[in-house]
Amino acid sequence: MSTGDNPDTTGRIKSALRVIPNFPKPGIMFQDITTLLLDPKAFKDTIDLFVERYKHEHISVIAGIEARGFIFGPPIALAIGAKFVPLRKPKKLPGEVISEKYILEYGSDCLEMHVGAVESGDRALIVDDLIATGGTLCAAMNLLERAGAEVVECACVIEVPELKDLIDYLQFD
Amino acid sequence: MNTHKILFNSNVVIQRFSHSGNFVNPLKSPTPSFPTTCQKYQPISASAPPAATTARHHFHTYSSSSHMAAPTSDDDRISRITSAIRVIPDFPKPGILFQDITTLLLDPVAFKDTIDLFVERYKDKDISVVAGVEARGFIFGPPIALAIGAKFVPMRKPNKLPGPVISEEYSLEYGKDKIEMHVGAVEAGDRALVIDDLIATGGTLCAAINLLERVGAHVVECACVIELPELKGRDRLGDKPLFVLVS
Numbered sequence: 484m485s486t487g488d489n490p491d492t493t494g495r496i497k498s499a500l501r502v503i504p505n506f507p508k509p510g511i512m513f514q515d516i517t518t519l520l521l522d523p524k525a526f527k528d529t530i531d532l533f534v535e536r537y538k539h540e541h542i543s544v545i546a547g548i549e550a551r552g553f554i555f556g557p558p559i560a561l562a563i564g565a566k567f568v569p570l571r572k573p574k575k576l577p578g579e580v581i582s583e584k585y586i587l588e589y590g591s592d593c594l595e596m597h598v599g600a601v602e603s604g605d606r607a608l609i610v611d612d613l614i615a616t617g618g619t620l621c622a623a624m625n626l627l628e629r630a631g632a633e634v635v636e637c638a639c640v641i642e643v644p645e646l647k648d649l650i651d652y653l654q655f656d
Numbered sequence: 657m658n659t660h661k662i663l664f665n666s667n668v669v670i671q672r673f674s675h676s677g678n679f680v681n682p683l684k685s686p687t688p689s690f691p692t693t694c695q696k697y698q699p700i701s702a703s704a705p706p707a708a709t710t711a712r713h714h715f716h717t718y719s720s721s722s723h724m725a726a727p728t729s730d731d732d733r734i735s736r737i738t739s740a741i742r743v744i745p746d747f748p749k750p751g752i753l754f755q756d757i758t759t760l761l762l763d764p765v766a767f768k769d770t771i772d773l774f775v776e777r778y779k780d781k782d783i784s785v786v787a788g789v790e791a792r793g794f795i796f797g798p799p800i801a802l803a804i805g806a807k808f809v810p811m812r813k814p815n816k817l818p819g820p821v822i823s824e825e826y827s828l829e830y831g832k833d834k835i836e837m838h839v840g841a842v843e844a845g846d847r848a849l850v851i852d853d854l855i856a857t858g859g860t861l862c863a864a865i866n867l868l869e870r871v872g873a874h875v876v877e878c879a880c881v882i883e884l885p886e887l888k889g890r891d892r893l894g895d896k897p898l899f900v901l902v903s
Contacts, residue, residue: 503818513818517838520798520808527802553794554810557761561768561799567761569795577744577754597758 492528499525500641514641516551516612530555533638534562537608540635544607546570546627548594548619551612555640559610568600570609570623581629585622594622596630603631613641733769738902740766741882755882757792757853771796773901774879775803778849781876785848787811789835789864792853796881800851809841811850811864822870826863835860837867844872854882855898858889865896 499519506513520526537559544566547556553569560567571594573582579598584591601607609623614637624634740760747754761767778800785807788797794810801808812835814823820839825832842848850864855878865875875896883889883903890898 501819506818507815515818517810517817517841520801520810521841523801523805523807526798526808530802550791550794550810550812550816553791554798554808557767557795558799558802560761560764561771564764566764567767567795569758569761569791571791574748575791576758577747577756578742600758600762 492532495522495525496529496532496640514613514643516554516640519640520554529640530558530562533559533610536638537636538563541606542608542635543605544568544601544627544632546596546601546607546609546623548609548611548623549575552610555612556610559608559638565608566600566605568596570594570596570626581626583622583626583629585618587618592619594619594626596626601627601630601632605630605632607632607634609634609637611637611639613643614639615643728769730773733766733773734901736763736766737770737773737881741902755854755884757795757881760881761795770881770901771799771803774800774851774899777879777899778877779804782847783849783876784846785809785842785868785873787837787842787848787850787864787868789850789852789860790816793851796853797851800849800879806849807841807846809837811835811837811867822867824863824867824870826859828859829857833860835863835867837871842868842871842873846873848873848875850875850878852878852880854884855880855889855900856884856887858887858892861889862892865893 496519499522501515501518503513503515505511519529533555542563542565545556545560545563546568547553547570549569549571556569557567559565569576573593573595576595576597580595581598582593582595584593605627607627609620609627611620611623614620620637620639624637627634737760740763742756742759744754744756746752760770774796783804783806786797786801786804787809788794788811790810790812797810798808800806810817814834814836817836817838821836822839823834823836825834846868848868850861850868852861852864855861861878861880865878868875877897877899878893879899881901883898883900885903
């Protein structure tokens, strides 16, 4: 029986997360994974769940989104023998990079990847702690596809509540 | 009180968004190997005899058992790790030779060896917390923490950690910076390791040590992949031991 079939496992992971209201700004319920990292068994189970899912999928590269994707991506990469590629905010990566712009609620941001890190034909997984609107993950997918990789899947610990629920919450009160 | 369900979905599959506009034509086929147009870093002591300083070892064990493939010697592992690191001149500013570990992460054997070398050193030292300095410390710290069964605590730039934090300011060449840690993440009596990819002047590591000691943890050692000895970070750490793989 794989780890994923055990409700105690996922239950423990869920309980280890915490929600911080009004961070980074009023109205946002921030999903904090740092408490998960303080529970070695739950952290290990989290990684094991991903590894079990991907170990036979011939994944050659794991791309992790700065900064919390750097916490979950490398342990998965190490377990399945894949390269780890950091996707970073502008000007952090030294040397030649490719950039992808993406839209935020107000304004835009940019994600960068090293030229040459990913090759045509690489089978890629993108990892982040959480998916909200999906803007960052889309930018990440574009970067990998531009470099010729096939994005097999995106994997996150948390998916935030449905947009509809979010709108309901923001209208409450 | 309005509560939110936290959805944990172990089968997250993202619908592919179709992009209108903003789609960039794919690059021409990238070069087959990671460009290394800059000068390779020449390690000072990758195969030198053991240094006399505390907590810096150079192992020379080699198993010659005929019953199984001999495990890779520590020197061979260090050699492979050293070769996998690349140097980018004039980054982030002119005159700086930047030690780039991202090429190490592209070599699964060398990356695994890096982690194994740390794990072998710390697994029997009753380490209860591994503190990793943002952001490259987040790459090396968690695999070590997972292997030795310790907590992982991220040390972050200001305003990144949600909830109550403690901060420690430290000096830069010009000006100051700050790192933060969550209140309650580390407890009095915790035995801690501090991890970063590289030690230069030691300013960041000192700030990290201070944060941990302020909450009553005992910092057992600082561990980095790379040391830049000419910047004397080791001296700045004072009596705190430092362990590095490449210098």
